[in-house]
Amino acid sequence: MTTETARDLIRSVMELPELLEAIDDDADLRMAGIDSGELILVALRCEQQLGRPLDESELSGLVSVRSVASILTGPGGSDGAA
Secondary structure: HHHHHHHHHOOOOOOOOHHHHHHHHHHHHOOOOOOOOHHHHHHHHHHHHOOOOOOHHHOOOOHHHHHHHHHHHHOOOOOOOO
């Protein structure tokens, strides 16, 4: 999965998705203004895409666009086809 596909996933749960455009792929999403409810929705979407619950390290690792992409392409992740 590319970071653009991860951005699409994150954007789909944001109240103000246009804010994501100003956030770098490696920026901390919480520090950039993504609220905890939106991060929970990101985690749920990741779980839906993976077909399994995220483990604790994956949940705590959902900190940037790049980390979302990495979790989704890790073991058990998608093959990158979007």
